[in-house]
Each structure stands twice: as C-alpha cells, then as structure tokens.
Amino acid sequence: MTTVAPNRALRPPRTGRSNGQWAVDGREPLNHNETFKAHDNGLNVRERIETVYAREGFDAIPSDDLHGRFRWWGLYTQRKAGIDGGRTAQLEPHELEDKYFMMRVRSDGQALSAEQLRVLGDISTDFARGSADISDRQNIQYHWIAIEDVPEIWRRLEAVGLQTTEACGDTPRGFLGSPVAGIAADEIIDPTPVIREITTRWLGDPELSNLPRKFKTAITGHPSLDVVHEINDVSLVGVVHPELGPGFDLWVGGGLSTAPRLAERIGVFVSEADAPDVWHGVISIFRDYGFRRMRTKARLKFLLAEWGPEKFREVLETEYLGRALPDGPAPQPATGPGDHVGVHRQKDGRFYVGAAPTVGRVGGGVLSGLADLVERTGSDAVRLTAHQKLVVLGVPEDQVDTLVAGLGELGLTTTPSPFRRTTMACTGIEFCKLAIVDTKDTAVAVIAELEERLRGIELDTPISLHVNGCPNSCARIQTADIGLKGLITTTDAGDQVPGFQVHLGGGLASPERDEAGLGRTVRGLKVPAADLADYVERLVRRYAAQRTSAETFASWAHRVDDEELT
Structure with missing residues (x-):
C-alpha cells in the first residue's frame, strides 16, 4: 500500500480554540472518546472478546470496551425490555442496556450466495432468537446476541467470506453498492472492482480505524442513482466523460441526523483506476482534518461546510493525491426507482427480481428459505438494497414465475402496495x-x-x-x-x-x-x-x-x- 504524505507546509497554522484536527492541532485527546481510542485501537478488542469476555461473560467487560471498542466489530448493547421511551434520556447507558448485543454484518454491495444466505439464516436461528433485519445500509442486523456466542458467529461468517469488521464505530463503515452492479443492461460502469479493491486494501487497516466519527461510503454505476449518494460522507456516482469515457463523479460531505446536510459535488472526474486512491484521499482528509473536539461536530459534513468544495478539491489533489484530477460532468437525472423492485431483464438475458419485505424484517427462516429458493430456481445470488429491500440476481427466464411465487410464500412480494x-x-x-x-x-x-x-x-x-x-x-x-x-x-x-x-x-x-x-x-x-x-x-x-x-x-x-x- 502506497500513500502520498500530506504536504503540511501548504496548510497555514490555525489560531483560536482547538477543534482537535490532527493536522492542525496535534493529537492530544480532547474528550473521552478520543482518549480511549488513543489508549487502545478499537480493532484490538477482538482478541479480548475471543480469549476473555466470551469465556468469562458479560460482567467481565469494562466500560470502554463495552460502550466503545466493541463497535469496531459491529456490536452494540441492545435496550433492556420494559423501559419506556420517556426514560430514554433520563437513564445512563448501563441502566438502559441488556446483557445482549445487536450485531451488524457488512455486505458492502456483495452478491450473497445461497451458502452465505444459509449461514446468515442459521446464525439468526441458532443465536439471535430468529431475528434479522435488512438495514438501509445494506447490512444484516441481529439481536439477542450473547457475548459467549460471538466467536462462533465470527467463525461461521468468515468461513463464507462475510464479516463484522468495522461495521460500527469511528471507522469506514459498510459500503453501499449498486444492487444490480455488473448485470444491469443500462449500467454505466460496474463499481464492483472498485469496492473490492478498497475493502481489500483498507478495511481493518489501523491507519484508518481512528476517525473523528463514522464514515459512510456509497458507490454506484447505475443510472437509477440507487445508493442515496447525497447523504453519504463520500460517494462515487457513475458518469460518462465526453473524452475519457465511463467513470465516477465525486460527492462529499452528506449526512442527516440532527444537523442534516446534503453532499456536494467536488467537480472532478474519477476513473476506475483512480477511484481507490481518491477514496483513500477523502477518508484521510477526514482523519487528519476532521473536527474531534466535539462529537456533535465530528462528521465530514462540518469540515466541508467550513472549507467548501473548491478548497476540499485543492487539499485532496495537492496534499493527498499529488496530482490534479480532470473536471467531470454531473450525473444525469435518475432513470428509475433505486429499490429495483419487480422483474427486470439483465444484459445477459437472465433476470433480476427485486422484492420487498415489510420494513426490512426478514428473520432466520426467511433467509434460509431464500437460500433454498435461489438454489431451486438456479439463480445466482442476492444483493441487499439501500431501501431495506433485496434483489435476486441471475434468474433463468423459465424460473421467474417460480421464483416470484416462492418469494411471496416467504413474505417477500415483488408487487408491493405503494406504502x-x-x-x-x-x-x-x-x-x-x-x-x-x-x-x-x-x-x-x-x-x-x-x-x-x-x-x-x-x-x-x-x-x-x-x-x-x-x-x-x-x-x-x-x-x-x-x-x-x-x-x-x-x-x-x-x-x-x-x-x-x-x-x-x-x-x-x-x-x-x-x-x-x-x-x-x-x-x-x-x-x-x-x-x-x-x-x-x-x-x-x-x-x-x-x-x-x-x-x-x-x-x-x-x-x-x-x-x-x-
């Protein structure tokens, strides 16, 4: 892995109160979250989970691991039953939490095979009381996970190429990828190689595992604009440059929560070859210049609001890439719904079929049944969407009706009502x-x-x-x-x-x-x-x-x- 060292000489010294920007103010921690991260990288907690906490139980977990570093491995304590909403802001975290976890499994736009779906279903049945939700970040979320079972769940996931690494925490969280990547007849560019390259090179990298706060990524090459690119920290959106051909338009600084802000175009054209380094440059800017003094101001959107897209581009090109990027066009208006619900022909003559669970609820039985259905119909795989839906890929034409009927029996309709x-x-x-x-x-x-x-x-x-x-x-x-x-x-x-x-x-x-x-x-x-x-x-x-x-x-x-x- 090669990285261009930032040229700090280009950055004037800052005056006034420190915002905790590493590249300006140094690395002295300014709040408790920054202190525990500086003391021990969140990725290191996995060893303690496997060798200590899974053996000694929930009560052996110290607070900074339980309420902090566990997130680096996709784990949050869940709410204790019976506490009404009026008490949410009145109680401390330890008073609200149960001795069970929500676990988040990344998909990163990955096509899930029948084998992977079956493993996801079995984990739900064996360890999560049948719970499983498709989130609007294309993750699978379980509940009722006991600390004693976490190592076995990781073993099962990783045996089929799935993981919870950095699914939460101040990290590069799960990527949104087009659910129809590589198969849609109208696709501009397949983002799959870019997502694979980025996650292979940098997911779990200690150099990127202490960010000011969470960092969300979306990458699509489909003209339906199906990854909600306007509300991610960084997005790469498929476009066609008049001279350079297909590539990506770069968007930065989106996010909602209590201070919503839509992402802005940086104005550059990003080729497939440049995309991994551009992503790395953006997240490195966030790591080095993001505001760390106050958690409420620690998202990339606040830095972009201060800098503006022109300055962001200058810093990206000059300090992090070491080269200029060409100007690029904006994406065309969306051509269709980004949830991909319904039956659609692929570019290879097969079909992809989008189906809707109700508000993302699936469960172990549905996931296992979906695995059986994919195998029975000779379909290829399933992708999750950014709209709490799923898409079955590579369905043979003579199996479409069988698949649609089977999805319906699982509570996954391809013709849902509008609401x-x-x-x-x-x-x-x-x-x-x-x-x-x-x-x-x-x-x-x-x-x-x-x-x-x-x-x-x-x-x-x-x-x-x-x-x-x-x-x-x-x-x-x-x-x-x-x-x-x-x-x-x-x-x-x-x-x-x-x-x-x-x-x-x-x-x-x-x-x-x-x-x-x-x-x-x-x-x-x-x-x-x-x-x-x-x-x-x-x-x-x-x-x-x-x-x-x-x-x-x-x-x-x-x-x-x-x-x-x-």
Missing part, C-alpha cells in the same frame, strides 16, 4: 437504547391500515414514509415525503404518549425530482402514534385533491400553507 414499497423504519425502542418510540411494529400496522383505507386513491408515484425512533435519522426522515421522528407528545386530555414530529416533502434524486431536498416541518405539529394512520390518510387525500397536473407530493408539501399539512 409497503416505500416505508422504511429504524430499529426503534424494541432494541435501540436511543429510541423513544416503537417503529417497526408501528410501521407495519400503519401500512396495513393505509393499504385498506387508500385502496381507491390513484397516485402517479408512491409516497415514501420513513419512521424513526429518535432524532438521529437512521431511517432518513428528512429525505422522505413523510418523515416521522419519534418523541413523547401530550394529548388533548393531558396524557403523555408516544408520537412523532413530522417532516414533509423531502427526497433524494429520483425520476420525479432532479435534485435532492430536505423536508419541512410544521411548527407545533406532533402526531400521537395511535393517530398516525389517520394523519397520513388525511394528508394523502388532501394531496390527491389539491395537486396540480403532475405535481409531486414533495412539491405540494412545500407549496401549501401549514394548515393543509396538519
């Missing part, structure tokens, strides 16, 4: 220590209600509904048509109940909108969870009655007065 297709939900209070309200079950119930109530409403495009249990926006509430942020609200009768603040009219690039945008909020609007189906039905009916010709829900929601949105 089942577009609703996403985070983990919620069932397992998450940060959550205030239930999300998954709430979303399932609301979908069922809306399917019945809005059966006769004709919509040109589906309306996306994203349900989040807290302000951190794991379910991307600010970029949904209807985004719901969990909170405790007070009813007219004075009772405190679970509810949601509403974000309206957000969205990422799609066939209906050329540019991404964040949703708006209505002052004082909080909807009790029990009234959610009523509220969404009322909103959709108003939109259907008031929209102008071809007006999207997002455009309508930004146009009308607050009163129409309550």
Whole structure:
C-alpha cells in the first residue's frame, strides 16, 4: 500500500480554540472518546472478546470496551425490555442496556450466495432468537446476541467470506453498492472492482480505524442513482466523460441526523483506476482534518461546510493525491426507482427480481428459505438494497414465475402496495437504547391500515414514509415525503404518549425530482402514534385533491400553507 504524505507546509497554522484536527492541532485527546481510542485501537478488542469476555461473560467487560471498542466489530448493547421511551434520556447507558448485543454484518454491495444466505439464516436461528433485519445500509442486523456466542458467529461468517469488521464505530463503515452492479443492461460502469479493491486494501487497516466519527461510503454505476449518494460522507456516482469515457463523479460531505446536510459535488472526474486512491484521499482528509473536539461536530459534513468544495478539491489533489484530477460532468437525472423492485431483464438475458419485505424484517427462516429458493430456481445470488429491500440476481427466464411465487410464500412480494414499497423504519425502542418510540411494529400496522383505507386513491408515484425512533435519522426522515421522528407528545386530555414530529416533502434524486431536498416541518405539529394512520390518510387525500397536473407530493408539501399539512 502506497500513500502520498500530506504536504503540511501548504496548510497555514490555525489560531483560536482547538477543534482537535490532527493536522492542525496535534493529537492530544480532547474528550473521552478520543482518549480511549488513543489508549487502545478499537480493532484490538477482538482478541479480548475471543480469549476473555466470551469465556468469562458479560460482567467481565469494562466500560470502554463495552460502550466503545466493541463497535469496531459491529456490536452494540441492545435496550433492556420494559423501559419506556420517556426514560430514554433520563437513564445512563448501563441502566438502559441488556446483557445482549445487536450485531451488524457488512455486505458492502456483495452478491450473497445461497451458502452465505444459509449461514446468515442459521446464525439468526441458532443465536439471535430468529431475528434479522435488512438495514438501509445494506447490512444484516441481529439481536439477542450473547457475548459467549460471538466467536462462533465470527467463525461461521468468515468461513463464507462475510464479516463484522468495522461495521460500527469511528471507522469506514459498510459500503453501499449498486444492487444490480455488473448485470444491469443500462449500467454505466460496474463499481464492483472498485469496492473490492478498497475493502481489500483498507478495511481493518489501523491507519484508518481512528476517525473523528463514522464514515459512510456509497458507490454506484447505475443510472437509477440507487445508493442515496447525497447523504453519504463520500460517494462515487457513475458518469460518462465526453473524452475519457465511463467513470465516477465525486460527492462529499452528506449526512442527516440532527444537523442534516446534503453532499456536494467536488467537480472532478474519477476513473476506475483512480477511484481507490481518491477514496483513500477523502477518508484521510477526514482523519487528519476532521473536527474531534466535539462529537456533535465530528462528521465530514462540518469540515466541508467550513472549507467548501473548491478548497476540499485543492487539499485532496495537492496534499493527498499529488496530482490534479480532470473536471467531470454531473450525473444525469435518475432513470428509475433505486429499490429495483419487480422483474427486470439483465444484459445477459437472465433476470433480476427485486422484492420487498415489510420494513426490512426478514428473520432466520426467511433467509434460509431464500437460500433454498435461489438454489431451486438456479439463480445466482442476492444483493441487499439501500431501501431495506433485496434483489435476486441471475434468474433463468423459465424460473421467474417460480421464483416470484416462492418469494411471496416467504413474505417477500415483488408487487408491493405503494406504502409497503416505500416505508422504511429504524430499529426503534424494541432494541435501540436511543429510541423513544416503537417503529417497526408501528410501521407495519400503519401500512396495513393505509393499504385498506387508500385502496381507491390513484397516485402517479408512491409516497415514501420513513419512521424513526429518535432524532438521529437512521431511517432518513428528512429525505422522505413523510418523515416521522419519534418523541413523547401530550394529548388533548393531558396524557403523555408516544408520537412523532413530522417532516414533509423531502427526497433524494429520483425520476420525479432532479435534485435532492430536505423536508419541512410544521411548527407545533406532533402526531400521537395511535393517530398516525389517520394523519397520513388525511394528508394523502388532501394531496390527491389539491395537486396540480403532475405535481409531486414533495412539491405540494412545500407549496401549501401549514394548515393543509396538519
């Protein structure tokens, strides 16, 4: 591995209060997170898990490992059952947590074979009480994992080429890759070799395992723009340069949570050959110049907001790459939905089939059944999507109907209702220590209600509904048509109940909108969870009655007065 040493002489000294930028302020830790990372790299905790904690049990784990370094291996303690959302902010982590873990398994855009799916299903059945969710980061997430079982789970995963390495923590977390990479007839460029090169060279590299905070990557070469590139720290998006041919457009600095910011184009064209080094340059800038003094300001989006894309490009080219990159074109508008639901012909004559579980819930039985179905139909593999869906690849034409029927029997429909297709939900209070309200079950119930109530409403495009249990926006509430942020609200009768603040009219690039945008909020609007189906039905009916010709829900929601949105 070769790295161009940053030219520090190009950077003027900073004055004023330290932001903890290594390249400016030095490496003295300025908060507890930076202190424990400096004391012992998070990657080192694996040995202790295998040789000490798995043998001695949960109570043997010290706090900095349990609440810090375990994340470097995809492990968070899960929420103890029976603690209501009103107490989330009142209790300390050790008071909220159970002696079980959420475990996150990376896929990095990988095509999962029947063997890998079966291993994922068996782990769910054997160690996770049947739990398994597809996250909107293309990960598989388990719950109820005991520390004693972690080494055996790692052994099974790694035997089939899967891993939890740096699935969480202040690291390069799981990559989003196009679910139809290498097979779609309309693909601009296959990102698979780039993702493989980056993860092979740098995943688990101690030089990149102490970042200011998490670092999210998305890479696609498909014109549907299917990896939500606008909200990642770094994204490479397929484009065609008029002289240089297919390659990637570089986007930097996206992220949501409590301070949402959309990524910006840096303006360079990145060839397939240059892509790994460009990625490494961007993450190295984040490592060296990212703000470490305050965790709330430690994402790359804050550095980009201070620098701007022009300065970011200058530092990338001059200090990290040692060469200039050519100017490049922007991506064309999205050509279709990025979830790939339905039946589509591949460039080799076979088919890929996208299917929707409800809000990402699958489970061990579904994963194992999916493995059997892939084998039985002679299909190639399965990829996960950034929309909590899955896509079966390489389906022979004479097996498409059999596959579709088999998916339906597993609860994975290829023709979902509009709200089942577009609703996403985070983990919620069932397992998450940060959550205030239930999300998954709430979303399932609301979908069922809306399917019945809005059966006769004709919509040109589906309306996306994203349900989040807290302000951190794991379910991307600010970029949904209807985004719901969990909170405790007070009813007219004075009772405190679970509810949601509403974000309206957000969205990422799609066939209906050329540019991404964040949703708006209505002052004082909080909807009790029990009234959610009523509220969404009322909103959709108003939109259907008031929209102008071809007006999207997002455009309508930004146009009308607050009163129409309550």
